[in-house]
Amino acid sequence: MADKLSSRLYPSRIDLPADTRVKIVELLNQTLAATTDLKTQTKQAHWNVKGTDFYQLHELFDEIADELEEYVDMFAERITALGGYACGTARMAAANSILPEYPVDILDGMQHVTALAERFAAYAKHIRQAINTTDDLGDADTADLYTEVSRTIDKRLWFLEAHLQPAEVKSENGTTTAKTKEKVAAK
Ligand SMILES: [Fe+2]
16 A cells, blocks of 8 residues: 555646656655654664763754654655655554664663664665666756755764764774774773
């Protein structure tokens, strides 16, 4: 049922051909599902994170979830602007998302950061591929929307990964010694 709905098209005066719009709407519905899924998973981390980094991670995850909530609306409204049907319920998102379910057995801050970083990387890949797909289909506006989201998602992946990287990483020419958390703690 969800598959049919995700490519449903209503008549529109918009100047993009119907066969092009069907392809874009289908892709946008996949993105809508993944965005809703990622937003609720980020909220899950916001509520359930524990440990010494609790407060800053609790706040960071909320900030990221707010951004994703905006993207949910932007993707859904691009679908309807193209004459499509936005598949936006939680059940539809669960059925259509490309992301794995959030682990329920983690507590520590860095475990949550790792789980989110893995999901943000998969989502970032999907969004970057969609820039090219929609550009090739001749829809510069949808490609622009994907580009905007892509830039922020890359930035958020950096924010997450920065928690996981050593305090001092090896430079490209190898002159700087990597200082791991363990080495710092041993001092
Ligand atoms: Fe909250």
